[in-house]
Amino acid sequence: MKHVPLYTHSRESAMETAELALWRESYHANIACAEAITKEIADNFDGYHLNENAARHVIDRFGFDRVNWVLQTTLQQKDFDGRFRQEHKDWAKGAFTHYVRDEMRGYLVDSHPAVLDGFIAQARQAWRELNLFDHTHCHEDTANQNFNNRILVLRPDVLADDYKNPDMQLFICSGGFGASPGARGRKVYGQFLSDGELASFERQDFIGVLKEEHTPEWAQDKLEQYLHPEPITMREEPSL
Numbered sequence: 001m002k003h004v005p006l007y008t009h010s011r012e013s014a015m016e017t018a019e020l021a022l023w024r025e026s027y028h029a030n031i032a033c034a035e036a037i038t039k040e041i042a043d044n045f046d047g048y049h050l051n052e053n054a055a056r057h058v059i060d061r062f063g064f065d066r067v068n069w070v071l072q073t074t075l076q077q078k079d080f081d082g083r084f085r086q087e088h089k090d091w092a093k094g095a096f097t098h099y100v101r102d103e104m105r106g107y108l109v110d111s112h113p114a115v116l117d118g119f120i121a122q123a124r125q126a127w128r129e130l131n132l133f134d135h136t137h138c139h140e141d142t143a144n145q146n147f148n149n150r151i152l153v154l155r156p157d158v159l160a161d162d163y164k165n166p167d168m169q170l171f172i173c174s175g176g177f178g179a180s181p182g183a184r185g186r187k188v189y190g191q192f193l194s195d196g197e198l199a200s201f202e203r204q205d206f207i208g209v210l211k212e213e214h215t216p217e218w219a220q221d222k223l224e225q226y227l228h229p230e231p232i233t234m235r236e237e238p239s240l
Contacts, residue, residue: 002063004029033062033070034107041111055122074109083113138208147173153207167194178203
């Protein structure tokens with residue numbers, strides 16, 4: 001079910017924007033993901049240890065974004081339970097949700113908290129191993145910066161799992177109303193720095209502007225080539 005887009009707004013919001021079909025498809029995928037996590041834990045916990053590949057099995061079926069979402073919303077509903085590590089609860093708070101609690105209860109993972117906490121640790125470790133850029137790699141004043149000719153960092157959830165790697169997060173902005181802070185338009189145009197593919201995103205799809213100290217050497221070279229392209233020389237035709 002990795003092909004089903006994760007919809008992060010409530011049913012009420014979906015009705016207002018004529019996106020009820022998207023909400024419904026994502027909601028049922030969330031339920032299936034929660035059930036898969038519950039079954040994976042039941043099948044792979046021997047009473048003492050959880051199989052080290054348990055989280056990976058579910059991630060491979062449903063993708064990082066949905067597994068993270070289901071785990072984070074579950075923790076938000078169980079934030080009173082002291083058997084979950086505080087670092088995991090803090091992680092869950094980072095998932096801003098437009099869902100109401102009644103909707104989130106539809107895909108509550110109801111495994112034993114101590115074992116589920118171990119599953120969450122596996123899922124978070126798998127995410128960390130992607131070595132993605134995050135807000136710590138970006139300028140803090142991004143909201144007030146002009147994006148034009150800057151290296152931007154795409155949010156990981158904008159990318160499919162096959163493209164969730166730090167190289168694919170880097171994007172150079174060539175224009176669009178969204179490049180300017182405070183503009184009413186939100187569209188940002190440019191190209192992926194790794195392969196030059198042209199694309200457009202919304203301003204909110206970016207974490208921010210990449211700090212110079214975190215810019216890989218290859219990316220800095222690509223930026224220089226973009227800003228200062230080599231002039232095209234015309235070959236002289238031989239005289240007759």
